[in-house]
């Protein structure tokens with residue numbers, strides 16, 4: 512399976528999953544544009560793959576999130592697919608999670624990806640695809656993850672309903688639910704300590720299985 516000449520926007524390209532997806536998709540021949548929060552790491556990641564175009568955004572700037580797909584369509588000369596791998600965790604019993612942390616979790620994990628996809632729907636052509644990473648947590652939320660899991664579940668429901676409408680326009684939305692991975696994600700939590708999660712799955716294999724192959728398959732269908 513390849514993606515020769517397919518044009519793909521990677522949102523969260525500085526992250527573990529976003530970085531692996533960027534590299535794997537480039538290996539399949541896709542032309543990619545990168546979006547992330549940190550300009551220096553974006554520049555370095557783009558340079559390591561031959562000088563990919565990049566743009567910064569912050570999850571709290573929802574208008575900026577919605578402008579990412581139109582930007583990618585301009586710099587790539589069209590857009591076939593979007594991958595959204597933005598997120599942050601916080602852990603702890605619900606009574607110990609502050610309202611500020613809960614707002615942060617819902618902004619980064621739900622409102623930002625929703626805004627990115629909302630901005631992408633008018634840009635993607637018939638046959639276009641958006642793969643949005645939620646996570647296995649939607650199906651199996653451990654204790655101590657109520658706010659993070661609720662934000663991911665909200666995103667998953669939004670994708671489910673929006674995906675039904677998008678299908679009428681020939682656009683596929685994929686809700687990617689990888690298990691816990693060794694990307695260091697849990698250790699970057701904005702509050703609390705993660706519950707015992709056990710060893711993480713191999714990120715390369717999980718990104719291939721949950722993100723890249725479903726994206727390529729949907730583009731081909």
Ligand SMILES: NC(=O)c1ccc[n+]([C@@H]2O[C@H](COP(=O)([O-])OP(=O)(O)OC[C@H]3O[C@@H](n4cnc5c(N)ncnc54)[C@H](OP(=O)(O)O)[C@@H]3O)[C@@H](O)[C@H]2O)c1
Pocket residue numbers: 522523524525526527528529547548549568569570571596597598599619644645646647688689690691692693694695696697699711
């Ligand atoms: N790793 C896992 O175990 C796992 C399992 C299932 C699902 N997921 C989901 O997969 C996604 C990516 O996870 P990952 O493992 O790649 O974690 P990661 O390496 O920490 O990547 C998270 C990404 O989100 C970005 N981000 C965080 N806060 C942001 C903000 N305010 N504005 C803009 N960007 C922001 C980060 O930007 P910076 O690089 O600038 O921090 C980074 O690009 C998340 O949605 C996570 O919930 C992860």
